[in-house]
Amino acid sequence: MLEERIRNSDLIEKVTSPYEASLIIKNNMTVATSGFTPSGYPKAVPMALAKRIKKSKENFKICLITGASVGDELDGALAKENMIYKRLPYQTQRDCRNGINSGEIQYIDMHLSHVAQYINYGFLGDIDVAIIEAIAITEEGNIIPSTSVGISPTIVSKANKVIIEINTSQPLELEGIHDIYSPEKPPNRKAIPIENVSDRIGTNYIPIDKNKIEAIVITDINDNVRPLAQVNEVSKKMARNLIDFLEEEVKYGRIPKNLLPLQSGVGSVANAVLAGLVDSKFENIQLYTEVIQDSVFDLIDAGKVKIASSTSITPSKEGLDRFYRNIKKYREKIILRPQEISNNPEVIRRLGIIALNTAIEADIYGNINSTNIMGSRMMNGIGGSGDFTRNAYISVFTTESIAKCGNISTIVPMISHSDHSEHDVQVIVTENGIADLRGRSPKERAKIIIENCAHPVYKGMLWDYFNRACKGKNKHVPILLGEALSWHQRFMETGTMKKSIDSYIV
Numbered sequence: 001m002l003e004e005r006i007r008n009s010d011l012i013e014k015v016t017s018p019y020e021a022s023l024i025i026k027n028n029m030t031v032a033t034s035g036f037t038p039s040g041y042p043k044a045v046p047m048a049l050a051k052r053i054k055k056s057k058e059n060f061k062i063c064l065i066t067g068a069s070v071g072d073e074l075d076g077a078l079a080k081e082n083m084i085y086k087r088l089p090y091q092t093q094r095d096c097r098n099g100i101n102s103g104e105i106q107y108i109d110m111h112l113s114h115v116a117q118y119i120n121y122g123f124l125g126d127i128d129v130a131i132i133e134a135i136a137i138t139e140e141g142n143i144i145p146s147t148s149v150g151i152s153p154t155i156v157s158k159a160n161k162v163i164i165e166i167n168t169s170q171p172l173e174l175e176g177i178h179d180i181y182s183p184e185k186p187p188n189r190k191a192i193p194i195e196n197v198s199d200r201i202g203t204n205y206i207p208i209d210k211n212k213i214e215a216i217v218i219t220d221i222n223d224n225v226r227p228l229a230q231v232n233e234v235s236k237k238m239a240r241n242l243i244d245f246l247e248e249e250v251k252y253g254r255i256p257k258n259l260l261p262l263q264s265g266v267g268s269v270a271n272a273v274l275a276g277l278v279d280s281k282f283e284n285i286q287l288y289t290e291v292i293q294d295s296v297f298d299l300i301d302a303g304k305v306k307i308a309s310s311t312s313i314t315p316s317k318e319g320l321d322r323f324y325r326n327i328k329k330y331r332e333k334i335i336l337r338p339q340e341i342s343n344n345p346e347v348i349r350r351l352g353i354i355a356l357n358t359a360i361e362a363d364i365y366g367n368i369n370s371t372n373i374m375g376s377r378m379m380n381g382i383g384g385s386g387d388f389t390r391n392a393y394i395s396v397f398t399t400e401s402i403a404k405c406g407n408i409s410t411i412v413p414m415i416s417h418s419d420h421s422e423h424d425v426q427v428i429v430t431e432n433g434i435a436d437l438r439g440r441s442p443k444e445r446a447k448i449i450i451e452n453c454a455h456p457v458y459k460g461m462l463w464d465y466f467n468r469a470c471k472g473k474n475k476h477v478p479i480l481l482g483e484a485l486s487w488h489q490r491f492m493e494t495g496t497m498k499k500s501i502d503s504y505i506v
Contacts, residue, residue, distance in 0.1 A: 067150020239276020
């Protein structure tokens with residue numbers, strides 16, 4: 001019943017069609033939406049807007065700001081009609097990515113903990129319209145979000161106008177899972193009062209001046225969540241290597257026997273590595289992370305999880321169905337917070353997070369590329385990996401040692417784009433082994449990364465490069481600059497490269 005979803009009777013008259021709501025959005029506006037990888041994002045209004053512009057053939061473009069990536073109904077619908085002139089801070093949709101790499105869309109790749117803060121400080125200009133997916137509106141007119149929180153509290157506060165999509169496919173049982181807290185601006189900012197992962201410090205709704213609500217749209221479109229790859233043997237090896245490392249840390253007294261709170265990045269590799277903990281001896285695991293994927297449900301079902309704090313629930317389709325079927329059980333273990341809190345450096349450092357993120361490539365000195373293929377082809381963005389890496393108790397990056405069916409080594413002399421410097425990266429894990437970089441000089445890091453992490457096919461080439469580089473004049477960080485820069489191009493010429501590697505195989 002509509003009254004269950006819109007409990008403030010004064011707001012019933014705001015209910016309108018997606019098309020009518022789309023008319024609120026004008027050319028050259030800055031539009032900010034809910035949604036986080038891709039979960040809890042508006043769908044009906046963006047699709048109606050795209051359909052309207054396609055039919056009218058208007059010259060119509062907006063700046064689009066979200067919490068993180070969103071689904072095809074938002075990024076895809078608008079990008080296909082060439083309606084986005086600027087996009088931030090993170091995306092994973094093919095048409096949007098193509099627009100970025102062709103130069104049609106200006107893209108700002110940002111640390112996710114900065115987005116709400118930058119909006120609140122006025123660094124990104126005015127927010128003309130906010131579009132928020134919700135499960136309900138309270139008696140007071142406040143918003144109960146759905147499967148993600150992201151930047152919703154901030155954009156609701158700062159936007160001139162707000163459109164709410166009430167999504168009836170999202171269960172009302174989500175009510176109570178959220179913990180909404182917004183820090184003050186300096187100089188009045190106070191410490192965020194989270195001392196344990198389980199601490200609740202805010203409300204279960206997003207406060208709003210209900211006079212800002214311009215339209216309410218009723219929809220039942222499901223989150224267009226992405227499939228996750230099956231856990232393969234390579235992922236299992238990486239998980240076993242990670243568990244061995246964590247067990248050693250416990251043995252030497254550097255972390256407690258049931259670990260410190262874990263953060264895990266987004267995607268199939270991150271999901272698979274975290275799933276490896278199901279068969280570990282670790283119990284009462286706590287997660288303070290940004291995304292909850294299928295592996296967290298596996299850990300909860302195995303009785304391994306004490307509490308999981310996040311800003312988004314983003315499983316596979318099968319995982320989402322599983323979550324809805326068992327929502328009462330999972331809700332007891334999950335808290336959803338704004339990304340300004342889930343990714344906050346202050347809280348990450350206080351809790352002592354063990355950060356587990358994935359890399360596109362790593363170089364022999366411990367620098368990580370998380371975003372750009374061949375230095376300039378954007379994949380998704382840095383996301384929250386920097387928030388956690390720079391502030392973690394232990395920062396870990398995982399990657400398979402090869403890509404493109406073995407034609408490319410992900411361990412290289414010099415990364416083609418730098419997202420995480422050697423100063424922040426403590427541990428690298430591949431299926432071949434672990435490189436613990438803590439307390440090691442550049443040359444020591446190179447030796448352990450080549451020996452423990454590189455694929456056997458490319459290990460000889462990397463040793464040859466490193467040994468020749470060490471004969472140069474400057475020996476602190478030995479680099480053959482021209483050869484290091486050409487390494488990636490040589491790998492793209494796979495036929496030539498395959499012939500040249502035979503003599504280096506060890």
